[in-house]
Amino acid sequence: MNAFHDDWAGASEMSAEMPAWIRDVCARDTTDLHEERLAAVLGYLRSVGARSVLDLGCGEGSLLLRLAQESQINRIVGVDISNSSLACAQRALDNLPSQPAPQIELRCVSFMEANAEFVDFDAAVLLETIEHVDPQHLGRVEEAVFRSYRPRHVMVTTPNQDYNVLHGMHPDAMRHPDHRFEWGRARFRRWALGVASRHGYCVRFDDIGPFDAELGASTQSAMFQKLSS
Known part of the structure; x- marks a missing residue:
């Protein structure tokens, strides 16, 4: 069952204006x-046995579509503050082949705020999301995700600024005009280790994409696991 909550203003009107078909760009980012x-995210969720997943900053639904086809997952909540992105995600989900599906909800709310409805999930994913948050607001994201929601597992992916030169970029340039920051590996690891220590998690790191011995990979990830109380 796929459902928008009432707090997603204007969803029905926006969906009615969209064409019956969904362009690939609405469903997924097709870059390698x-x-x-x-x-990497799906492999991680399978490895930890996640059955309920929060997709924080779900955008147009590229991850949601994959999650909806994972047989072990029975509940998915996609969270984003963009009405248009959620409309695109909903239309893409509506066009999935008819089959037994997990409960899927799309919520137009901020994941910088505490929300009792997001508590007790097996896992949360922030896929290429934190770099779109103003740095002064990262503390609010941390408090909401790791203190309020407290999922058993959290995976965060973000660009590795160290690698940008291998994309032919100026060292100070960013990959997307909406990025508020991009961190190299040392800065990202300091942040993630601090988050883990403040909220009772352990964390490990991995690289995604072609690997350079000196600069790492284009995408870096942190995987948090809640410690037993």
Whole structure:
């Protein structure tokens, strides 16, 4: 069952204006690197046995579509503040082949705020999301995700700024005009280790994409696991 909550203003009107078919760009980012990110996330969720998943900053639904086809997952909530992105995600989900599906909800709310409805999930994913948050608001994301929601597992992926030169970029340039920051590996690891220590999690790191011995990979990831109380 797929459902928008009432707090998603204007959803029905926006969906009615969209064409019956969904362009690929609405359903997924087709770059090889993004496919590798999606595969890494799905592999991680399978490895930890996640049955309920929060997709924080779900956008147009590239991860949601994959999650909807994972047989072990029975509940998915996609969260984003963009009405248009959620409309696209909903239309893509509606066009999945008819089959037994998990409960899927799309919510137009901020994941910088505490929300009792997001508590007690097996896993949360922030897939290429934190770099779209103003740095001064990262503390709010941390408090909401790791103190309020407290999922058993959290996976965060973000660009590795160290690798940008291998994309032919100026060292100070960013990959997307909406990125508020991009971190190299050392800065990302300091942040993630701090988050883990403040909230009772352990964390490990991995690389996604072609690997350079000096600069790492294009995407970096952190996988948090809640410690037993």
